[in-house]
Amino acid sequence: MDTSDKLEEIFRNFPGIGPRQAKRFVYHLLTKSQNELSEFSTLLTQLKSTVFICPSCFRFHTQKYALDQSGLCSICRDQNRNHRQLMIVARDIDVGALEKSRAYSGRYFVLGGTVPILDNDPASKIRQKELLQLLTDKEFDEIIIATSINPESEHTATYILSLLKKHYENSKLPKVTTPGRGLSTGTELEYSDADTLRSALENRR
Amino acid sequence: MDTSDKLEEIFRNFPGIGPRQAKRFVYHLLTKSQNELSEFSTLLTQLKSTVFICPSCFRFHTQKYALDQSGLCSICRDQNRNHRQLMIVARDIDVGALEKSRAYSGRYFVLGGTVPILDNDPASKIRQKELLQLLTDKEFDEIIIATSINPESEHTATYILSLLKKHYENSKLPKVTTPGRGLSTGTELEYSDADTLRSALENRR
Amino acid sequence: MDTSDKLEEIFRNFPGIGPRQAKRFVYHLLTKSQNELSEFSTLLTQLKSTVFICPSCFRFHTQKYALDQSGLCSICRDQNRNHRQLMIVARDIDVGALEKSRAYSGRYFVLGGTVPILDNDPASKIRQKELLQLLTDKEFDEIIIATSINPESEHTATYILSLLKKHYENSKLPKVTTPGRGLSTGTELEYSDADTLRSALENRR
Amino acid sequence: MDTSDKLEEIFRNFPGIGPRQAKRFVYHLLTKSQNELSEFSTLLTQLKSTVFICPSCFRFHTQKYALDQSGLCSICRDQNRNHRQLMIVARDIDVGALEKSRAYSGRYFVLGGTVPILDNDPASKIRQKELLQLLTDKEFDEIIIATSINPESEHTATYILSLLKKHYENSKLPKVTTPGRGLSTGTELEYSDADTLRSALENRR
Numbered sequence: 001m002d003t004s005d006k007l008e009e010i011f012r013n014f015p016g017i018g019p020r021q022a023k024r025f026v027y028h029l030l031t032k033s034q035n036e037l038s039e040f041s042t043l044l045t046q047l048k049s050t051v052f053i054c055p056s057c058f059r060f061h062t063q064k065y066a067l068d069q070s071g072l073c074s075i076c077r078d079q080n081r082n083h084r085q086l087m088i089v090a091r092d093i094d095v096g097a098l099e100k101s102r103a104y105s106g107r108y109f110v111l112g113g114t115v116p117i118l119d120n121d122p123a124s125k126i127r128q129k130e131l132l133q134l135l136t137d138k139e140f141d142e143i144i145i146a147t148s149i150n151p152e153s154e155h156t157a158t159y160i161l162s163l164l165k166k167h168y169e170n171s172k173l174p175k176v177t178t179p180g181r182g183l184s185t186g187t188e189l190e191y192s193d194a195d196t197l198r199s200a201l202e203n204r205r
Numbered sequence: 206m207d208t209s210d211k212l213e214e215i216f217r218n219f220p221g222i223g224p225r226q227a228k229r230f231v232y233h234l235l236t237k238s239q240n241e242l243s244e245f246s247t248l249l250t251q252l253k254s255t256v257f258i259c260p261s262c263f264r265f266h267t268q269k270y271a272l273d274q275s276g277l278c279s280i281c282r283d284q285n286r287n288h289r290q291l292m293i294v295a296r297d298i299d300v301g302a303l304e305k306s307r308a309y310s311g312r313y314f315v316l317g318g319t320v321p322i323l324d325n326d327p328a329s330k331i332r333q334k335e336l337l338q339l340l341t342d343k344e345f346d347e348i349i350i351a352t353s354i355n356p357e358s359e360h361t362a363t364y365i366l367s368l369l370k371k372h373y374e375n376s377k378l379p380k381v382t383t384p385g386r387g388l389s390t391g392t393e394l395e396y397s398d399a400d401t402l403r404s405a406l407e408n409r410r
Numbered sequence: 411m412d413t414s415d416k417l418e419e420i421f422r423n424f425p426g427i428g429p430r431q432a433k434r435f436v437y438h439l440l441t442k443s444q445n446e447l448s449e450f451s452t453l454l455t456q457l458k459s460t461v462f463i464c465p466s467c468f469r470f471h472t473q474k475y476a477l478d479q480s481g482l483c484s485i486c487r488d489q490n491r492n493h494r495q496l497m498i499v500a501r502d503i504d505v506g507a508l509e510k511s512r513a514y515s516g517r518y519f520v521l522g523g524t525v526p527i528l529d530n531d532p533a534s535k536i537r538q539k540e541l542l543q544l545l546t547d548k549e550f551d552e553i554i555i556a557t558s559i560n561p562e563s564e565h566t567a568t569y570i571l572s573l574l575k576k577h578y579e580n581s582k583l584p585k586v587t588t589p590g591r592g593l594s595t596g597t598e599l600e601y602s603d604a605d606t607l608r609s610a611l612e613n614r615r
Numbered sequence: 616m617d618t619s620d621k622l623e624e625i626f627r628n629f630p631g632i633g634p635r636q637a638k639r640f641v642y643h644l645l646t647k648s649q650n651e652l653s654e655f656s657t658l659l660t661q662l663k664s665t666v667f668i669c670p671s672c673f674r675f676h677t678q679k680y681a682l683d684q685s686g687l688c689s690i691c692r693d694q695n696r697n698h699r700q701l702m703i704v705a706r707d708i709d710v711g712a713l714e715k716s717r718a719y720s721g722r723y724f725v726l727g728g729t730v731p732i733l734d735n736d737p738a739s740k741i742r743q744k745e746l747l748q749l750l751t752d753k754e755f756d757e758i759i760i761a762t763s764i765n766p767e768s769e770h771t772a773t774y775i776l777s778l779l780k781k782h783y784e785n786s787k788l789p790k791v792t793t794p795g796r797g798l799s800t801g802t803e804l805e806y807s808d809a810d811t812l813r814s815a816l817e818n819r820r
Contacts, residue, residue, distance in 0.1 A: 002665055002677045003658050003661045003662050003665040003666065003677070004662065004665070004666055004675075004677060006658050007655075007658050007659070007662065010655055010658070014640055014643055015636075015639050015640070015643050016636060016639070021630075021631060023708065023711075024630050024631070024708065025629055025630070026662075027675070027706075027707055027708060028629055028630050029659070029662055030662065030663075030666055030675050030707075034663050037659050037660060037662060037663060038659075038660055040622075040625055040659055041656040041657070041659040041660045042656070043618050043621050043622050043625070044622070044644070044652050044653075044655055044656040044659070045652060045653055045656045046618045047618050047619065047622065047641075047644060047645065047652060048645075048649050048652060050617055050618040050619070051618065051619055051645055060619075060642070060645050062617045062618070062619060089394065090394075091395070091642075092642055092645075093395045093638065093639065093642060094394040094395055096395075096638075097394055097395050097396070097397060097402065098394070098402060100399060101397075101398075101399035101402035101403055102399065102403075103399065103402050103403035103406045103407075104406055144406075144409060146394060147394070148388075148392060148393045148394050148395070149388050149389065149390050149391060149392045150391060150393075177409040177410055178409060178410070179387060179388055179402075179405035179406055179408070179409050180385055180386075180387035180388070180404065180405050180406075180407065180408020180409050180410065181385075181387045181388050181389065181390075181405070181408075182384060182385035182386045182387035182388070182389065182404065182405075182408060183353075183354050183384055183385070183386050183387070183389060184354065184386065184387065184388060184389045184392055184397065184398075184401040185354050185386075185398050185400055185401050186354060186355060187353060187354045187389055188353045188355075189294065189295075189299040189302055189303070189351060189352070189353050190296070190298045190299055190301075190302050190353070191302070192302060192306075192389065193306075193389075193390050194305060194306035194307070194308065195390055196389040196390050197302065197303060197306035197308050197384075198306055198307075198308035199385065199387065200384035200385050200386070200387075201308045201309055201349075201384055201385075202308075202385065203384070203385020203386075203387060203408045204349060204382040204383060204384050204385050205382055205383070205385065207460055207472045208453050208456045208457050208460040208461065208472070209457065209460070209461055209470075209472060211453050212450075212453050212454070212457065215450055215453070219435055219438055220431075220434050220435070220438050221431060221434070226425075226426060228503065228506075229425050229426070229503065230424055230425070231457075232470070232501070232502055232503060233424055233425050234454070234457060235457065235458075235461055235470050235502075239458050242454050242455060242457060242458060243454075243455055245417075245420055245454055246451040246452070246454040246455045247451070248413050248416050248417050248420070249417070249439070249447050249448075249450055249451040249454070250447060250448055250451045251413045252413050252414065252417065252436075252439060252440065252447060253440075253444050253447060255412055255413040255414070256413065256414055256440055265414075265437070265440050267412045267413070267414060296437070297437055297440075298433065298434065298437060301433075499804065500804075501805070503805045504804040504805055506805075507804055507805050507806070507807060507812065508804070508812060510809060511807075511808075511809035511812035511813055512809070512813075513809065513812050513813035513816045513817075514816055554816075554819060556804060557804070558798075558802060558803045558804050558805070559798050559799065559800050559801060559802045560801060560803075587819040587820055588819060588820070589797060589798055589812075589815035589816055589818070589819050590795055590796075590797035590798070590814065590815050590816075590817065590818020590819050590820065591795075591797045591798050591799065591800075591815075591818075592794060592795035592796045592797030592798070592799065592814065592815075592818060593763075593764050593794055593795070593796050593797070593799060594764065594796065594797065594798060594799045594802055594807065594808075594811040594815075595764050595796075595808050595810055595811050596764060596765060597763060597764045597799055598763045598765075599704065599705075599709040599712055599713070599761060599762070599763050600706070600708045600709055600711075600712050600763070601712070602712060602716075602799065603716075603799075603800050604715060604716035604717070604718065605800055606799040606800050607712065607713060607716035607718050607719075607794075608716055608717075608718035609795065609797065610794035610795050610796075610797070610799075611718045611719055611759075611794055611795075612718075612795065613794070613795020613796075613797060613818045614759060614792040614793060614794050614795050615792055615793070615795065
């Protein structure tokens, strides 16, 4: 395999990219100057030294926010946020969506994945050890398990709930919540499933 | 215009049907026997004499439920339902979805449409007179305005709310609610808009 | 089953219509006046008496064109067309598309269907007997087998070709052709399959 | 802008990639090891030194084929191909599709782009100078202008034809052809435009 084939293979592993688009990416790079490719190349090698994983919430963050030696991200260091409220999410990109909504001002914990249904080794699919350590180190008034609404994500939420119950077996379980279900933007009543309609009516106000 | 052109035109006015599909419908009918077409024809002329509009909720219902002389539909006659709870919906088909969800056991009122934004004559787009008559005739503890989540439907909900406020100006306004917003089945956190995330967090539990 | 259920069932058998749209069609009809439904009903019963099958090409045609007693359609009666050129198509709607293109001025024969691959009784799926009768009655210089480009349609073309060979076993087989393959409007070279590219290059000019 | 923002920006310029997917690409890279990123980085800097532009057809090719000092690609060096037949295509990726079809055994010339309709400076959008140089240097029996079937591509074909006519003003214009139009795989007669049907009938055989 030559250089362009190897690059094609790397692009094929990018999320959502098939063989044809991987090939187009290589052709796209071939139209760039050597200077542009060198800059791209340098950025790639720098990426890991400029992006850090926050040791508390485990989301990626960039050095510019790390004013102190703790290595904590801007959210975990923000004293104006509610540090007794924890939201557990599957991925970094979920934190992005939630921060953009300005609807939440507590802390986060990024699981780094979801647990497939019938998986034999769920602890290896998510940051289970790190989550339990955080729950040991800090006290929380409320833990929000915030996952997408599909079978694997809901299974992950159930698994996290069982972890929490076990962890707090001999102590007081904080309030555990999940985001409300209901009609979302664009929902047509006519095409809504019974689960969604039921939740929407229960949450009416 | 001959018979087949006229039929094509009728099919073009069916919801969601364009010119090409209208033409295919006519070709489809041409492959049917005269007997089949006669049966179809008879059903069409019978339709209005076997389907009635309930004088209370204004949804369509079929004669088989009308055991008494009131003309009321099976829902409006059902003494096990909560007749002090009213849900206002845009269309018959919304009642169908809600009944299938088994999440609601009060009464309905079918507006028969929605009010376009900036419409000059909203009263003509929905059953406004009939709604106000019902509110005069009956007492309700709760009125649920249940519309889809899109600009015209939400505008309709706002218009209905203003009607209610005016109608109950000199009397006690019943509790007025709308279905809860939040994550619906299939929602990905990552792709959710701020409105939906905010509602989902407010409705968490 | 009451009238509206029966109508819903009829609509479910319309081409491309699922259960939800069938229900919407019935609700659509319920919003029509009795007069409108009666007109629709009358058109349905009249359809078969105003639309005829041409005894020569077997396409549907409307009475207004039938000035003589032959019952022939306007195309089959048109003396300006080339009656020694025959195009065999699967459906009426194909004749419509071809006439609109003004690219053809011969006669047609409508098979009324296609022959599924591995079908045990191909003769029952198309107007085989009628086609063979036409080939016996008339002489042709060219027969064009014009089908869509998908496995079942191409199988039908192959089947028709074998019928022609057998029919003309002891006489001169007219020139038999199929429409040229190549790049069609909107085709991207990059996404074209090998068959299409090969035909396009063979047919270059 | 930090490293991850800059990478996101680079990915946004990849063909077919929007802001959301660009962000996902960066998150994807963050899950890779430093070793994997270094390898990716190295491949990028090597790309231009392992991929060459053929000085004759101007398509990209990889060093492994360049056995001689000419720098010519494997197609241009292949003595079994017809070097008096030239196919002019817009992009490298078109050569890939055509080679895969095994329908063509002449030479290629890659324009490197298309000429937008109403463009003021068409010569700058394609390798016009290089094409004219090739036409001066070599003799051809046939020139095939092979573009996709959409307005900009067909405009480019017309522009190339005018270039050819001017270039061969005082000498014999080789045979100039374009790939045949007609029904392509998946085409339904019913949905075909008049242009395609007309070409399909003209190219029938």
